[in-house]
Amino acid sequence: MNYRKDLEKMPSYDGTEKNYQIKVNANESTLNLPPLVEERVLNRLGYVAFNRYPNEEYDLLVGQIAKNFSVKKSQILLGGGSSEIIEKVFHAFGGDGKKIVYPVPSFSMYKIYAKAAEAQAFPFNLDEKFDLNVDEFIKKVNEVGADLAVVCNPNNPTGNALTVAQVEEIAKNINCAFLLDEAYVEFYGHSAFSLIQKYPNLIVARTFSKAYGMAGARVGYMLAAEDVTRMINKTFMPYHMNTLSLAAADIVYQMRDEFVPRIQMTVAERQRMFEQLKTLPGVEVFPSQTNFILIRYEKATALNEYLESLDIGVRYFSPSAVELKNCLRISMGTRMENDEVFAAIKNFVNGK
Numbered sequence: 001m002n003y004r005k006d007l008e009k010m011p012s013y014d015g016t017e018k019n020y021q022i023k024v025n026a027n028e029s030t031l032n033l034p035p036l037v038e039e040r041v042l043n044r045l046g047y048v049a050f051n052r053y054p055n056e057e058y059d060l061l062v063g064q065i066a067k068n069f070s071v072k073k074s075q076i077l078l079g080g081g082s083s084e085i086i087e088k089v090f091h092a093f094g095g096d097g098k099k100i101v102y103p104v105p106s107f108s109m110y111k112i113y114a115k116a117a118e119a120q121a122f123p124f125n126l127d128e129k130f131d132l133n134v135d136e137f138i139k140k141v142n143e144v145g146a147d148l149a150v151v152c153n154p155n156n157p158t159g160n161a162l163t164v165a166q167v168e169e170i171a172k173n174i175n176c177a178f179l180l181d182e183a184y185v186e187f188y189g190h191s192a193f194s195l196i197q198k199y200p201n202l203i204v205a206r207t208f209s210k211a212y213g214m215a216g217a218r219v220g221y222m223l224a225a226e227d228v229t230r231m232i233n234k235t236f237m238p239y240h241m242n243t244l245s246l247a248a249a250d251i252v253y254q255m256r257d258e259f260v261p262r263i264q265m266t267v268a269e270r271q272r273m274f275e276q277l278k279t280l281p282g283v284e285v286f287p288s289q290t291n292f293i294l295i296r297y298e299k300a301t302a303l304n305e306y307l308e309s310l311d312i313g314v315r316y317f318s319p320s321a322v323e324l325k326n327c328l329r330i331s332m333g334t335r336m337e338n339d340e341v342f343a344a345i346k347n348f349v350n351g352k
């Protein structure tokens with residue numbers, strides 16, 4: 001079989017996982033859609049024109065998003081999760097020795113997308129507290145002559161965030177396209193989307209997968225200047241979004257106020273878990289603006305195994321991610337789930 005050159009060497013994302021009793025490993029919403037929203041979605045699906053290509057549904061969702069952000073429809077593109085958006089942005093600025101700078105540790109997919117786009121990857125190290133040194137980042141982007149700089153804000157898996165002013169500092173001072181991945185911004189509350197009107201190099205990616213509990217539907221979107229969306233759009237195949245997901249997302253977006261209480265609940269749980277985890281000896285807890293918390297603990301491998309034995313799934317990082325040595329990432333569940341996770345960690349740490 002004659003596969004594409006280097007396909008064998010292509011790193012892959014390990015998406016295999018057990019169906020844990022308490023699943024806090026993938027930053028999903030622990031709750032399915034609010035019942036009221038689910039009812040409306042199911043009703044809407046009863047009217048889907050399966051025989052037609054999804055133009056109308058695509059246009060409806062874009063229209064809603066444009067209205068909410070007070071931008072033109074031509075400034076928005078939809079994708080199969082923000083994953084597809086990010087992949088296409090990397091593709092649009094990749095190939096032919098193009099250079100892409102992204103922080104490490106951050107979303108592990110950036111490295112894979114850079115490879116898939118046949119671009120040169122330039123990882124930029126966060127400092128020992130996992131903060132991004134903005135001046136150094138700008139310097140690096142400009143020094144290597146990057147074609148695309150990527151920042152995840154708030155950052156996955158570290159949970160910390162740049163201020164909008166810091167994001168603006170980057171947008172203003174780098175000489176290339178700037179992809180801002182705001183997958184967790186609903187838990188932070190400070191989006192930099194309005195900067196797209198001022199900085200034509202800025203592309204903001206958002207998703208329905210995290211705060212809006214639609215990871216299974218695969219819907220994301222991006223906001224950028226008109227000219228940028230026109231170019232990125234060339235990288236998408238026609239009809240890459242399906243009507244079912246678009247119709248569901250359209251209802252979810254109409255009813256997004258219904259998600260506010262659960263976003264607030266997640267933020268409150270994050271604070272509560274942060275304070276609790278901090279009391280455990282030997283456990284370093286990183287402040288988070290997301291729906292998850294990163295901890296560092298010398299016996300992380302054994303702790304992970306212990307949690308697995310209790311059918312609790314947290315995110316364990318492969319030893320190849322050296323910057324995340326001994327780190328575990330815990331997504332917020334319900335209050336009851338979080339209590340169980342905390343009790344288990346506490347037991348382990350106390351040697352029970």
Ligand SMILES: *Cc1c(COP(=O)(O)O)cnc(C)c1O
Nearest residue numbers: 081082083107156183207209220
């Ligand atoms: C989850 C996540 C995404 C995208 O998820 P989709 O389901 O594809 O929208 C993008 N970036 C980061 C950092 C994420 O954690």
